[in-house]
Amino acid sequence: MTSTAIFYHAGCPVCVEAERLLAEAIDRQRYTVETVHLGETPRRIAEAEAAGVKSVPAIVLDGVPLHINFGAALADLKAAG
C-alpha cells in the first residue's frame, strides 16, 4: 500500500518553498504526494480540517497533521514577494 502525503498551503511564496523542500525529500516510491492550494480550492478546506489541519502550511502524513512554520525572515519575504 502506498502511503499518502498531502501538503496544504495558501500560496505564500515562502511557504510554497518550504513545502517544495519537504515534497522533494519525501520518498515517492512509498508515498503519493499531493499539494493542495486551499486559496484556489477552498472546497477542500473541510477535508483539511477533518484531518486536523489548524493552519497552513501543513503536511498530512498518513492522516497525521504536521504544521510547518518556516520561520521566514522578513528579508526572505521581501526577496520572494
Added chain:
Amino acid sequence: MTSTAIFYHAGCPVCVEAERLLAEAIDRQRYTVETVHLGETPRRIAEAEAAGVKSVPAIVLDGVPLHINFGAALADLKAAG
C-alpha cells in the same frame, strides 16, 4: 551528493512521534537523516541556531530550517505521557 536532513528535538514524546513520521517519509537513498536530541546533546544547540532553528521540533533540509508544530491535542499528550 547525498542531501542531509537533520531533526532537532528535545524529547517531547508527541514531538518525537511527529519527527518519526517525517523521518520515515524521507527518501534515504537521497538523504542522510540524522536525529539530534538537544536536551541530551546541548553542545549541538549552537549548530542548530546557526542553521536558523528557533524552536523544536525542527527539521533542517539541506541547510534550510523548517519548524514543525505537531498541533498536538491534549488527549494525545495524555496518551503519550
